[in-house]
Amino acid sequence: MTKRRTWLYFIPYGLWLALFVIAPVALIIYQSFFDLGHHFTLGNYSAYFQSATYLKMTLNSVWYAFLITLFTGLISYPTAYFLHGLKHRQLWLLLVILPTWINILLKAYAFIGIFSQAGLANQFLSFIGIGPQQILFTNASFIFVATYIQIPFMILPIFNALDDLNPAFINASQDLGASGWQTFTKVVFPLTLPGVKAGVQAVFIPSLSLFMLTRLIGGNKVITLGTAIEEHFLTTMNWGMGSTIGVVLIIAMVVVMLLTGDQKPKGGTPR
Amino acid sequence: MKRKLANLYLILIFIILYAPIIFLIVYSFSEGETMTNFHGFTWSHYHTLFTDPRMLAIVANTLLVALLSSLIATLVGTLGALGINRTTKRVTREALLTMNNVLMVSPDVIIGASFLIFFTMLGIPLGFGSVLMSHIAFEIPIVVLMVLPRLREMSSSMLDAAQDLGATTRQLLSRVVIPFISPGIFAGFFMALTYSLDDFAVTFFVTGNGFSTLSVEIYSRARQGINLEINALSGVMFLFSLLLVGGYYWIQQASHRHKQRKRGVTS
Numbered sequence: 001m002t003k004r005r006t007w008l009y010f011i012p013y014g015l016w017l018a019l020f021v022i023a024p025v026a027l028i029i030y031q032s033f034f035d036l037g038h039h040f041t042l043g044n045y046s047a048y049f050q051s052a053t054y055l056k057m058t059l060n061s062v063w064y065a066f067l068i069t070l071f072t073g074l075i076s077y078p079t080a081y082f083l084h085g086l087k088h089r090q091l092w093l094l095l096v097i098l099p100t101w102i103n104i105l106l107k108a109y110a111f112i113g114i115f116s117q118a119g120l121a122n123q124f125l126s127f128i129g130i131g132p133q134q135i136l137f138t139n140a141s142f143i144f145v146a147t148y149i150q151i152p153f154m155i156l157p158i159f160n161a162l163d164d165l166n167p168a169f170i171n172a173s174q175d176l177g178a179s180g181w182q183t184f185t186k187v188v189f190p191l192t193l194p195g196v197k198a199g200v201q202a203v204f205i206p207s208l209s210l211f212m213l214t215r216l217i218g219g220n221k222v223i224t225l226g227t228a229i230e231e232h233f234l235t236t237m238n239w240g241m242g243s244t245i246g247v248v249l250i251i252a253m254v255v256v257m258l259l260t261g262d263q264k265p266k267g268g269t270p271r
Numbered sequence: 272m273k274r275k276l277a278n279l280y281l282i283l284i285f286i287i288l289y290a291p292i293i294f295l296i297v298y299s300f301s302e303g304e305t306m307t308n309f310h311g312f313t314w315s316h317y318h319t320l321f322t323d324p325r326m327l328a329i330v331a332n333t334l335l336v337a338l339l340s341s342l343i344a345t346l347v348g349t350l351g352a353l354g355i356n357r358t359t360k361r362v363t364r365e366a367l368l369t370m371n372n373v374l375m376v377s378p379d380v381i382i383g384a385s386f387l388i389f390f391t392m393l394g395i396p397l398g399f400g401s402v403l404m405s406h407i408a409f410e411i412p413i414v415v416l417m418v419l420p421r422l423r424e425m426s427s428s429m430l431d432a433a434q435d436l437g438a439t440t441r442q443l444l445s446r447v448v449i450p451f452i453s454p455g456i457f458a459g460f461f462m463a464l465t466y467s468l469d470d471f472a473v474t475f476f477v478t479g480n481g482f483s484t485l486s487v488e489i490y491s492r493a494r495q496g497i498n499l500e501i502n503a504l505s506g507v508m509f510l511f512s513l514l515l516v517g518g519y520y521w522i523q524q525a526s527h528r529h530k531q532r533k534r535g536v537t538s
Contacts, residue, residue, distance in 0.1 A: 013351030113306030
């Protein structure tokens with residue numbers, strides 16, 4: 001009797017799992033088989049795979065997400081590495097995480113000001129003699145801002161991996177006569193690879209769906225999968241096609257998760 | 272030399288990380304209408320912000336949604352963690368955890384779009400209710416992830432002792448389990464709160480016409496161009512996040528000290 005009653009506590013959570021985890025995923029797959037007139041069809045998928053525009057958009061989106069992840073990784077690994085060598089490293093880490101608590105839209109908005117015609121970036125360019133350029137609404141500005149936003153999410157898992165690394169390995173490698181660079185490439189980097197993978201997971205997938213940045217910073221020149229989904233759901237109201245692209249995004253997500261292994265997410269805010 | 276280069280690199284990264292935020296806040300005190308050239312100090316943008324009834328209503332909405340959704344998500348998430356912790360079969364537990372994490376790894380756009388289909392099919396009107404439900408939904412998994420480790424740390428001998436001393440299930444929960452896992456619950460609540468305040472994409476999909484939160488409002492205003500009232504708003508929000516971070520850090524430290532004190536006693 002008591003055993004059965006304690007399971008009652010589990011009901012709200014079970015309901016949540018059914019209604020907000022399983023049902024929505026099922027619904028988005030279901031919806032992808034319907035056209036504008038609510039008729040069952042495979043047309044969305046055939047349209048998607050036969051349309052050069054959609055395929056090009058998908059490739060573009062993956063390419064940009066790849067570039068953003070690459071730049072974020074290149075910047076974040078040294079940062080995490082140096083940060084880990086500091087004395088009050090937990091405090092410094094907190095300072096890295098702090099900007100993620102500022103709303104992403106406020107950060108995007110800041111860059112609208114910085115990159116504008118007479119903004120800070122152009123003032124600097126004029127100062128060093130290059131002269132003002134069109135910075136806002138270019139692909140480069142989109143990649144820059146996206147990288148800026150993602151950096152903390154890459155630093156955090158790499159930092160945690162460095163924290164888990166047993167210093168005895170580094171000592172052993174040095175005792176055995178490895179140079180500093182050899183120790184890094186043969187010992188430290190391979191052992192912190194799980195952190196890098198977790199970081200790639202935390203950065204690549206959201207980068208496929210950053211629709212607000214493509215609108216505010218990219219000036220609609222870059223169309224990511226996220227932008228396309230938002231467009232189909234909220235502007236053209238073609239939910240079937242939107243869901244089809246959503247299914248593609250889900251598949252892309254699963255592929256990334258499989259490629260980067262089943263890493264357990266390590267602390268921090270994944271958004 | 273190497274150390275110096277490393278420090279230089281770190282300084283550069285920190286400048287890049289903080290420059291846009293400082294830039295925003297500095298210009299919230301600038302006279303004039305644009306974010307170019309500082310025109311002299313003024314509080315006027317803060318004045319406009321605090322006398323803008325639409326903005327104040329939106330701030331109230333945002334806080335209401337954040338607090339209410341975090342409270343409910345904390346409750347449901349804690350119960351969920353208790354349930355997951357009780358599972359004895361490894362397979363069931365893994366399956367539950369995987370399902371729990373689906374909303375953690377899904378892109379916001381997918382969550383937003385699928386919830387929009389969900390609400391429309393059930394005939395739930397878009398507005399406060401749909402936003403609140405969505406926020407509760409995406410906050411629950413983080414609460415579970417924060418509470419579970421604490422539950423794992425709890426020794427079964429403590430529970431056995433309480434039961435041997437005649438505690439009922441309810442007493443066991445309220446006197447032993449809940450106090451022990453409370454740091455996890457608080458951490459979960461704070462994370463849920465920040466998730467809610469931070470969210471844009473999901474809210475954007477399920478908000479409908481009549482209801483707006485801060486992120487959605489900032490988005491629509493930013494699309495129209497520079498408006499220094501947003502800068503003033505970011506100043507206020509920055510202060511608020513500092514308080515939240517401070518609160519979160521304090522709770523973590525408190526639980527850490529608590530742990531250390533207990534270790535001091537046993538050893």
